Amino acid sequence: MLTLNEVNEKYFDVLKEIGNIGAGNATTAIANMLGLRIDMSVPEVAFLPVEELGGAIGAEDEIIVGIMLGVEADIDGSMMFLMDMQSAHHIVNKLMMRDPGYSEPFNEMDLSAIKEVGNIIAGSYLSALSGLTNLTIVPSVPFVAVDMAAAILSVPAVQFGIFGDNALMINTEFSDDLGIKGHFILMPEEDSYDKILSALGIAT
Amino acid sequence: MGQMIKVGMADLKICKAPDALTTIGLGSCIGIAIYDPSTKISGLAHIMLPDSTAIRNNSNIAKFADTGIQKLYDDMIKAGANKARMVAKIAGGAKMFEMPGASSSGINVGDRNAQASRDKLKELGVKLVAEDCGLNYGRTVELYSETGEYYIKAVGKPLKII
Numbered sequence: 001m002l003t004l005n006e007v008n009e010k011y012f013d014v015l016k017e018i019g020n021i022g023a024g025n026a027t028t029a030i031a032n033m034l035g036l037r038i039d040m041s042v043p044e045v046a047f048l049p050v051e052e053l054g055g056a057i058g059a060e061d062e063i064i065v066g067i068m069l070g071v072e073a074d075i076d077g078s079m080m081f082l083m084d085m086q087s088a089h090h091i092v093n094k095l096m097m098r099d100p101g102y103s104e105p106f107n108e109m110d111l112s113a114i115k116e117v118g119n120i121i122a123g124s125y126l127s128a129l130s131g132l133t134n135l136t137i138v139p140s141v142p143f144v145a146v147d148m149a150a151a152i153l154s155v156p157a158v159q160f161g162i163f164g165d166n167a168l169m170i171n172t173e174f175s176d177d178l179g180i181k182g183h184f185i186l187m188p189e190e191d192s193y194d195k196i197l198s199a200l201g202i203a204t
Numbered sequence: 205m206g207q208m209i210k211v212g213m214a215d216l217k218i219c220k221a222p223d224a225l226t227t228i229g230l231g232s233c234i235g236i237a238i239y240d241p242s243t244k245i246s247g248l249a250h251i252m253l254p255d256s257t258a259i260r261n262n263s264n265i266a267k268f269a270d271t272g273i274q275k276l277y278d279d280m281i282k283a284g285a286n287k288a289r290m291v292a293k294i295a296g297g298a299k300m301f302e303m304p305g306a307s308s309s310g311i312n313v314g315d316r317n318a319q320a321s322r323d324k325l326k327e328l329g330v331k332l333v334a335e336d337c338g339l340n341y342g343r344t345v346e347l348y349s350e351t352g353e354y355y356i357k358a359v360g361k362p363l364k365i366i
Binding site: 050051053054060061063066068070078105140143144145146147148149150151152153154155157158161162163164165 | 212213214215228229230231232233252253259260261263264267298300301302303313340341342343344359360
């Protein structure tokens with residue numbers, strides 16, 4: 001069986017494609033929601049040891065926003081979208097029509113807005129994955145955490161750590177007048193991971 | 205004060221006074237601090253999963269409560285720590301996202317990590333004197349070998365010393 005440690009270039013390319021299509025969909029959705037023109041960078045797929053995931057998107061103790069959703073139907077697992085605080089404040093301020101510099105702690109309403117954005121972004125990536133694999137993938141309601149990067153990233157680290165030593169993450173930068181850096185992590189259960197690979201025609 | 209030595213995820217280290225050990229941003233992971241007040245030899249392990257025997261891929265022994273705590277204990281004894289005097293403090297094991305029905309997978313592994321750590325310490329005969337586990341937030345910990353104090357820092361919360 002092919003393990004995540006032996007992941008080949010083909011799966012990498014597919015993830016990149018998911019990143020491309022997903023981020024493209026997400027960009028359009030967010031642009032419509034915020035009424036802005038938004039560009040996106042070409043996504044990068046990062047493949048790194050599980051132990052380094054905690055510091056992979058910045059300092060380990062930097063406070064970030066994580067949005068997590070379960071996925072079910074043809075595959076089981078979860079997914080996460082991560083943003084730095086600056087990006088999260090930027091999006092919330094746009095949505096709430098506040099001054100761009102406003103940076104008070106998020107209230108309940110702000111967190112709902114973040115969940116909604118997470119929902120849209122996650123849905124964009126999932127429909128890309130669905131389209132490429134012909135698998136039905138349904139997301140659960142989103143959950144949000146605002147905490148130290150290492151603590152939030154310990155969740156996917158554990159998930160990947162169960163069946164391998166490496167983690168995969170898609171990094172994308174969206175930009176309007178201020179860059180929004182986003183990171184997407186798909187965490188299929190081991191069986192579902194195999195299912196995705198075979199649906200993509202990668203022998204397992 | 206001595207040096208602050210960093211312990212990564214799925215990692216463990218020991219030190220002597222006046223140095224200190226730290227690990228940043230424990231989520232569902234556990235930071236197991238073992239301290240011998242007679243020699244001031246201190247150890248800190250950052251484990252991610254409860255049980256090495258439940259997983260095929262278990263080459264990194266610091267990743268698991270059972271094997272990680274064993275190694276930490278052995279390293280401390282080797283360094284001259286007094287078996288009978290050693291005490292432990294644990295922190296972490298949070299549930300970062302309130303996802304329902306996810307306890308079978310790795311998502312809500314925090315509680316199981318805490319329990320596996322308590323069990324292993326008991327098996328080794330190391331007394332667990334204090335703990336700060338569970339809830340829904342990340343923790344950064346620091347173990348000071350001069351005093352055996354275990355500092356717990358969380359976002360938006362006052363410093364806690366156990």
